[in-house]
Amino acid sequence: MCECKSLPDVTEIAWDDSPTFDDGFTMVGNRQDVELRRCEECGEYWQIDVGRGGLAIRVNEPESWSEFDDRPARMQNMIDFHGGLTEGTCAWAGCDRQPLRGMALCPHHAYPMLSWLSD
Ligand SMILES: [Zn+2]
Ligand SMILES: [Zn+2]
Structure with missing residues (x-):
């Protein structure tokens, strides 16, 4: 199996x-x-x-795998790795997302290569 x-x-x-x-x-x-x-x-x-x-x-x-965006899955994996999000807001100017646990930045600013915000 x-x-x-x-x-x-x-x-x-x-x-x-x-x-x-x-x-x-x-x-x-x-x-x-x-x-x-x-x-x-x-x-x-x-x-x-x-x-x-x-x-x-x-x-x-699978038929549309050539356009498959794996960033959300990778981002979620990274969030889980950090133990989730924490209270407060991201230290990035103008960003009001919650930061990763133990970090000052939200997932998008901590891992810009995984972010889709700038698309
Ligand atoms: Zn199988
Ligand atoms: Zn941010």
């Missing part, structure tokens, strides 16, 4: 005991540092970070 159904939509693959998405998966697309892989058993699609640990992100619409 594959694990797809029991895994969270964003799964860490950075650790030794985390799922690898190698055995039983077929690579069906790639761009930059990510691959789209399909589970041979259940047919689910996952975007996999290759070569640097990272994340596996469940892809519900």
Whole structure:
């Protein structure tokens, strides 16, 4: 049995005991540092970070994967990593979002590379 159904939509693959998405998966697309892989058993699609640990992100619409924006998933993972948000407002001038726990900045200003605000 594959694990797809029991895994969270964003799964860490950075650790030794985390799922690898190698055995039983077929690579069906790639761009930059990510691959789209399909589970041979259940047919689910996952975007996999290759070569640097990272994340596996469940892809519900593989036909439009070329336009798939993984930043919200990566951002949520980063927020979870910090233990969520905290009271107060971001130290960035004019920003009234809540900061990450233990930090002065909101997620968008702490991780601009993951932010979609400037699009
Ligand atoms: Zn599966
Ligand atoms: Zn901010």
